[in-house]
Amino acid sequence: MTENSYRVAPPGFTPDQWEEFQEKGILVVENAIPQEDVERYIEAIDRVAATDPNYAPGKDFRQPHCVAADPVLSELIDHPRHVGYGYDLYGELLKLHRSDIFIRPPDYKDESMWHPDSPRPTPYAVFSMDLPLRLCIGLWLTALPHAGMGNFIYMPGSHRNQEFEQYYTHESVPGEVPLVVPAGSMTVMHCGVWHRVDVNHSDTIRKNMFVSYCPSWLWEGDRRQCDPQWIETLNREQRIIMRSFPTAHDRTNPPAEDVPLFLARETGTDSDADANFRIPLRIRKRKTMPEKLAS
Numbered sequence: 001m002t003e004n005s006y007r008v009a010p011p012g013f014t015p016d017q018w019e020e021f022q023e024k025g026i027l028v029v030e031n032a033i034p035q036e037d038v039e040r041y042i043e044a045i046d047r048v049a050a051t052d053p054n055y056a057p058g059k060d061f062r063q064p065h066c067v068a069a070d071p072v073l074s075e076l077i078d079h080p081r082h083v084g085y086g087y088d089l090y091g092e093l094l095k096l097h098r099s100d101i102f103i104r105p106p107d108y109k110d111e112s113m114w115h116p117d118s119p120r121p122t123p124y125a126v127f128s129m130d131l132p133l134r135l136c137i138g139l140w141l142t143a144l145p146h147a148g149m150g151n152f153i154y155m156p157g158s159h160r161n162q163e164f165e166q167y168y169t170h171e172s173v174p175g176e177v178p179l180v181v182p183a184g185s186m187t188v189m190h191c192g193v194w195h196r197v198d199v200n201h202s203d204t205i206r207k208n209m210f211v212s213y214c215p216s217w218l219w220e221g222d223r224r225q226c227d228p229q230w231i232e233t234l235n236r237e238q239r240i241i242m243r244s245f246p247t248a249h250d251r252t253n254p255p256a257e258d259v260p261l262f263l264a265r266e267t268g269t270d271s272d273a274d275a276n277f278r279i280p281l282r283i284r285k286r287k288t289m290p291e292k293l294a295s
């Protein structure tokens with residue numbers, strides 16, 4: 001494969017977004033998803049739910065590893081609308097950590113209490129204070145014009161705290177923000193942001209998806225290995241980002257054919273300008289976006 005046949009990394013954080021993300025731990029991008037995609041994703045969610053023996057209409061539903069559950073959802077693995085945010089943080093070792101469908105029906109009682117994303121007893125922040133080791137993209141497919149609709153509720157700036165007085169309660173906290181957004185909005189969230197889920201007193205069924213990314217050496221959150229036949233259906237970047245490896249060693253040392261994942265956005269090349277070109281591409285260091293900003 002020649003360099004030209006690799007894809008350039010899709011856009012990620014703008015400088016303003018990166019500043020806001022560092023301050024609040026979350027970005028809310030309204031109208032990020034076109035209406036036709038909102039409709040396609042809702043149809044796919046409904047197809048997946050309809051064939052799941054655990055789904056009952058009117059009941060709460062969560063489907064992990066949803067990118068493998070329907071071909072329309074597989075496109076979320078490397079979707080240019082959001083994959084660049086993950087690539088900015090995890091660079092050439094980007095991996096899809098987990099993907100979930102959520103259906104929060106009327107009368108949903110906030111089972112999801114205040115928490116940051118796992119792990120909890122020894123959070124990732126113990127090791128990585130500034131950069132999240134998980135980045136969660138939220139795709140909000142139902143209009144949420146007010147609170148009390150099973151909204152996602154978060155505490156801006158809380159990604160800097162490993163303790164939270166209301167942890168594992170449903171208590172309302174001064175400063176909390178219920179996500180009130182039009183259908184087709186996207187969130188980009190640091191895994192350390194404390195959040196909970198609101199009750200749903202409306203007659204609207206809230207449907208959304210989470211697609212999370214991490215470095216490839218971190219354990220994936222919703223699978224061990226992927227079905228090889230499903231992997232065959234994916235494009236090159238999707239296959240790489242799923243990181244479905246036969247050996248644990250591959251997690252830290254991906255095979256040569258998986259490098260580069262993407263070409264650099266700024267230069268269209270597979271290496272940093274100041275790289276050590278004596279080193280084989282497979283193991284040549286490449287900077288992530290925060291490293292580039294710092295250098």
Ligand SMILES: O=C(O)CCC(=O)C(=O)O
Binds near residue numbers: 102104195197
């Ligand atoms: O249903 C939701 O909005 C979020 C669920 C949740 O808190 C989580 O998966 O960590």
